[in-house]
Amino acid sequence: MKVKVYVKLKSGVLDPQGQTILGSVRRLGHDFVKDVRVGKFFEIEVDETENLEEKIAEISDKVLSNPIIEEFSIETDGDR
Amino acid sequence: MKAGVVVFPGSNCDHDCYHILKHVLDVDTAFLWHKDTDLSGIDLVVLPGGFSYGDYLRSGAIAKLSPIIESVAEFADKGGHVLGICNGFQVLTETGLLPGVLMRNRSLKFISRYVNLRVDNADTPYTTRYVDGEIVSIPIAHMDGNYYADEATLNELEANNRIVFRYCDDNGEASAEGNPNGSLNNIAGIMNKGGNVLGMMPHPERCAEDFMETNHGYYLFESIKKTLSGVL
Numbered sequence: 506m507k508v509k510v511y512v513k514l515k516s517g518v519l520d521p522q523g524q525t526i527l528g529s530v531r532r533l534g535h536d537f538v539k540d541v542r543v544g545k546f547f548e549i550e551v552d553e554t555e556n557l558e559e560k561i562a563e564i565s566d567k568v569l570s571n572p573i574i575e576e577f578s579i580e581t582d583g584d585r
Numbered sequence: 586m587k588a589g590v591v592v593f594p595g596s597n598c599d600h601d602c603y604h605i606l607k608h609v610l611d612v613d614t615a616f617l618w619h620k621d622t623d624l625s626g627i628d629l630v631v632l633p634g635g636f637s638y639g640d641y642l643r644s645g646a647i648a649k650l651s652p653i654i655e656s657v658a659e660f661a662d663k664g665g666h667v668l669g670i671c672n673g674f675q676v677l678t679e680t681g682l683l684p685g686v687l688m689r690n691r692s693l694k695f696i697s698r699y700v701n702l703r704v705d706n707a708d709t710p711y712t713t714r715y716v717d718g719e720i721v722s723i724p725i726a727h728m729d730g731n732y733y734a735d736e737a738t739l740n741e742l743e744a745n746n747r748i749v750f751r752y753c754d755d756n757g758e759a760s761a762e763g764n765p766n767g768s769l770n771n772i773a774g775i776m777n778k779g780g781n782v783l784g785m786m787p788h789p790e791r792c793a794e795d796f797m798e799t800n801h802g803y804y805l806f807e808s809i810k811k812t813l814s815g816v817l
Contacts (some may be wrong), residue, residue, distance in 0.1 A: 518688075521692075522693060571679065571686050573733070574688065
């Protein structure tokens, strides 16, 4: 089965990549776009295991993200 | 005194550090492979610049999981001296040996040029050959050098004089003009509470010989050599 982990900068942290993309989008005339935040997406293939969410959360916290500036969310249901 | 320079896959300033320590400072120096775990006999561990494991996840994120890092953390906890330069600084923050994080440069550009640094703490094992407030010129070469920490951490660093180097303008002011990457409080280098671990983004090993544009980095290596040799 597959697990999806999304990592993005916490809301208070300046995201220069997002700001650059926002600038380009608005230069195209799309003034309705208010903000862009850039993140990372991890698709992880796993075997069935006990406490899967807990284990993926540990991996996300210790490896996939830096908790000082980033937060993560996990989706495990999609491909079951 | 014996120094060890850690080699991660992707380190590219390891030989520069080795050369400066061994051939310019005449320090007994060895390379340490990232799979080594034995640091016996080592007095100074250098985590050099480069792109450990390609920095594919985040700068320093994979290196913190390498076998040698556990030994380096134990070594540092016991008071062993650790110097992290550029990617080495990023590895130290990822590992938690130093607080904060090095984010993408504000400009999103890789910056490779000389910058002015102000020595804000000349009373560390790495800076005794400088004086407080001295302006030195040392090159940077990084994409992720934008230091960030929460307010409590910044206050603690400021209050305890743990900010060793700051980016500054020609007048020694830690101004926005002198800040190449957006680092909070113009931070270019910090140390741990114990005063034995220093992380810095600029590359002292790239300006430590007389034929180079400056030799201002030489004094950092001389400081730590004198400290560890007990010649102060």
